[in-house]
Amino acid sequence: MDGQPEIIGQAIGFAMQGWDLAKGWLLSPAAWSQFALLVVAWLLAVAISRRVRPALSHLLMPAAGQEGMITSTRRFLLMFLPLLMPILAYGLTGVGEGVTRQIFGSGDVIAFGKRLFLVLAARIFVGEILTDPFLRMLGRYVLMPVALLYLFDLLGLANERLAAISVDLGNISFSALALIRGAVSGTLLFWLGRWSNSQSEDFIKRQQELRPATRELAIKASQIVIFGAAFLLLMSIMGIDLTAIAVLGGALGVGIGLGLQQIAANFVSGVILLLEGQTTVGDFVVLDNGEEGTIVKMTARAAILETVDGRWIVVPNEDFITSRVVNYSDAGKRHRYEAAFSVSYDTDINTIPAIVETAVAAVAAVLSNGKFAPECELKAFGESGVDFSVEYWVEGIEDVTGKYQSDVLFSIWNVLRAHGVEMPYPQRVVHHRGLAGTAAPAA
Known part of the structure; x- marks a missing residue:
């Protein structure tokens, strides 16, 4: 035994202590009475939960189609109904523990059972209630090991051992316990911050009475507040002096001033754009x-x-x-466009403006009231035909895809064809003169 490693000796010592404790429980009448109380508490919790859970489920279940904060709260509480039985058993066992300690002066067995019901509640919470993959992973690899250590009353010993291990990072010293607590708290806090950010973003976007720029500004402000609060809370949990953060913030400010000018300029420009609301x-x-x-x-x-x-x-x-x-x-609701076309020189051009304006005004997207009515104008006498253009107004932004102009040109083509108006195309007349002195071909 003397040549064995220290950890092996400690494990054997814990095993011997557990064996002695188990023998004491098996041979003690007080322990058997506590076992009996545990069984009674469990059966009573099962019976109560079977009668109460359906009533609670019916009470909390919202009607179909209902929405709102109260409905969301009822659905949230409904998720925790599987915990009813272990929590009832934990409470009843706590009452039994107080009775046994008054009668027998000890309650180790029933205290172990009470911790067992708490572990069962943690197992149900991880397996049946948590649906988010990240939270389920955190519950499986963090919550369940901590619950098992608590079950065997080893949580305090594990904290002492981890607190005794020191990790130095420059001038700052951390214990292993602080690092583990910071890692777990950090992942949980920033997941919670991301969830809170998505919820607040959805809520702000639903406020249609606010201008789009105001909604975007509110979303950015909520992001800064949520993640800033999460960061400061994490620093407090890890026990880091916030004066160090102040020094870091000063160094970061110098870095922004010297090397991150463009990033700072873009950030400030984004805030100005959101405040002015001219571009959103x-x-x-x-x-x-x-x-x-x-x-x-x-x-x-x-x-x-x-x-x-x-x-x-x-x-x-x-x-x-x-x-x-x-x-x-942001320029206005109405925009003017122009469509050009030509007609043959054989056309009575005095009739063209009236028929074209009427045809263009009949297009669904074109405005036809007052000063926004289509206007057909003579532009020039071209090489192949007489050039016209029709100006028209539409509701909407710039016609980047050309859909308005396409509809207008179709209407012009159809109305000119219907009135027998010829649309010219380029023509050339070539005069050929024979060379002087060349004999005419024989007949």
């Missing part, structure tokens, strides 16, 4: 370099444009501030 998600814009598209997303650094052919262009926010941007969505 859903607007069709044309940049100074000719790129054009609809803004589908705005981040802290850049805006995402989707072109008419489905390509996505990442445009830094600073470009919207320092260069000229044409925003067709």
